[in-house]
Each structure stands twice: as C-alpha cells, then as structure tokens.
Amino acid sequence: MRGAVLYGRGDIRFEQRETPKIIEPTDAVIRMAATCVCGSDLWPYRGLQPLNGPTPMGHEYCGFVEEVGSAVSSVKPGQFVVGSFATSDNTCPHCRYGYQSSCMHREFITRAQAPFLRVPLADGTLVPTPGVPSDGLVPSLLTTSDVLGTGWFAAEAANVKPGSTVVVVGDGAVGLLAVLSAKQMGAGRIIAMSRHESRQKLAREFGATEIVTERGEEGTVRIKDLTKGIGADSVLECVGTQESMMQAIRSARAGGFVSYVGVPHGVELDGTELFFSHVHLHGGPAPVRRYLPELIDLVLNEKINPGRVFDLTLPLDQVAQGYRAMDERRAIKALLRP
Ligand SMILES: [Zn+2]
Numbered sequence: 001m002r003g004a005v006l007y008g009r010g011d012i013r014f015e016q017r018e019t020p021k022i023i024e025p026t027d028a029v030i031r032m033a034a035t036c037v038c039g040s041d042l043w044p045y046r047g048l049q050p051l052n053g054p055t056p057m058g059h060e061y062c063g064f065v066e067e068v069g070s071a072v073s074s075v076k077p078g079q080f081v082v083g084s085f086a087t088s089d090n091t092c093p094h095c096r097y098g099y100q101s102s103c104m105h106r107e108f109i110t111r112a113q114a115p116f117l118r119v120p121l122a123d124g125t126l127v128p129t130p131g132v133p134s135d136g137l138v139p140s141l142l143t144t145s146d147v148l149g150t151g152w153f154a155a156e157a158a159n160v161k162p163g164s165t166v167v168v169v170g171d172g173a174v175g176l177l178a179v180l181s182a183k184q185m186g187a188g189r190i191i192a193m194s195r196h197e198s199r200q201k202l203a204r205e206f207g208a209t210e211i212v213t214e215r216g217e218e219g220t221v222r223i224k225d226l227t228k229g230i231g232a233d234s235v236l237e238c239v240g241t242q243e244s245m246m247q248a249i250r251s252a253r254a255g256g257f258v259s260y261v262g263v264p265h266g267v268e269l270d271g272t273e274l275f276f277s278h279v280h281l282h283g284g285p286a287p288v289r290r291y292l293p294e295l296i297d298l299v300l301n302e303k304i305n306p307g308r309v310f311d312l313t314l315p316l317d318q319v320a321q322g323y324r325a326m327d328e329r330r331a332i333k334a335l336l337r338p
C-alpha cells in the first residue's frame, strides 16, 4: 500500500509503505473510510519539531475492521469503528479514572494517513458504531477520533457549565469544535478569538455569541472589557504557543478555569504570575476514548455536525495538497479519502 511519509520541512510524500498486519493478539487492522490532516501535523511539517528520519504520518481515523488478533473480543471484522489517537487498554487505573490518553500501555497512533492501519489494544481503543453509518456521517465521525474529543475535553476541563462565560483561544478545528462543545454544555456566552472571516462564520454557526479579533495583550484587554473587567469563567486554550497560553490565563477571572489542549511549543509559565492569577489549570492530550460513545451518539442522532470543519476533501494520494492548504491557512482541515 501507499501512505503519507514526512521527510522534512514542507516535504510530505505519498509512497510505498509496508501494509500493516496483526502483530500482537490484541491488535486490529482497519481499512480506512476516511482520515485527515491535523493541526498538530503542521508542527513537524513546518520544521518546528525535529524528525528522526522519514516519518509515517496521521493519527485520526475511522473505518472498517479488516482483521483482529486472537485476543480481541469487542470488535469484529466488518464493523465500522472509531478510535482515539492514543491507544488504551481501558482497564488500568489511569483509564478507570477517565484518563485513557495516559494509559499505562498507551501508544500514539502515527500511521493513519494510509488505506490500512494497525490499532494496538483494539478492545480498549476502538468503539464500534451500531451499524454501518451513512457515508455523509463519516466526516463527523472522524472528528470524534481527535479534534471533537479534544474540543470536548477543553470545555469539560475548563468547567463549562450552563450559563458560563467562555472564551476560546484559537480558531483551528479544535478551537471551533471547543465552541461547539461549550454550546452543548450550555454555556451562556461564548467568545471566540479569531481573525479569519470563514472561521468566524463557522464559530458562530457552532454557537459563538461574540468574536474578538485582537490577540495577545490587546486580546486580553478586549476580554476584560467584555466581562466588566472581571474575566471569563472558562478559557479554552487551543493553540499551544506562549502568547496564546498567557492570553488564556490573563483572560480568566479569579477562581476561573483555563484548559489547554494545544500541544505546547516553547511555553514557559511564570510561577509568580500563576500564583497571583488564582486560576485552575487543566490540560493535556485529551482522553478522547472516554468521550467516544457519547460523541458518536450525538453524531449518529444528528444533534451536532462537527464534520463542518472539513472545508477541503481530497483523495488520499493528494495528501501533500492537504498539508499545503492547511499550512497556508487556505483550509481549516483537510479530509482524505482512500
Ligand atoms: Zn489530531
């Protein structure tokens, strides 16, 4: 088979790779219905994260079970499944506390931009849908594999409650779906920070009530203005830079909550500022597996339409175009169909 391999800055190739097969008895191999490019794939693509030689890419996936190992009992060939970008046994103490992305046996999925994928710990990682979903629901189901689950975690970790005033920092797919998640959790006001018109539009569609275009220090001032000088109850940081993190912490009220789900790149926090900010901080790689049953249900019942974040669909072999379009911010998120 052929799949995506990153060679270096701006150099993604679609080339021959070994077809995955069952290695451990707990593995499954799935045939991809759809995969996609993630904002986090852009860090190494932009040369901002070192590579150890040519690297197969992709961690968001859904599709049909092709084959299972002898120890797999909860999924069987032919079923449609979605899984998290982080594998989990779903039985260890961390999993039982609901932090499957810190599973003691966790592996990160890294080879999903391909027609077939080996998923370790299939029983604890994959969630089957009740039947084969209609093709139109596949993009939304795919978002549950990472970006929707991550946005959901951002909202939950920031303690979004009915009536909360929420700020979302970042207008990538995760930020936009954090808006959708906050809306689902009953937020009263949702202030989306975005400078891009098409993304502002989608943020409003997902439930944003206000848009702030300023960022950094000016962005913080605007949030304070909009909240009578108090700050927001919940701030969801969905970028991962020093600027976005400080903007998030400074936009929260005393006693407020800041969640951070953007993979940090060069973020350093000042202990004294943190001490006097009085905010709760909670973040990390989202335990997507915890939310999969609920999110799959919301999608299948058409209560939400998170697949709207895909504004570019390409055949898988044109994966390089997907990276380029996202890098140049011409696309929010590129869907890839084998
Ligand atoms: Zn991702």
Ligand SMILES: [Zn+2]
Residues within 6 Å of the ligand: 088, 089, 090, 091, 092, 093, 094, 095, 096, 100, 102, 103, 104, 105
């Ligand atoms: Zn575990």
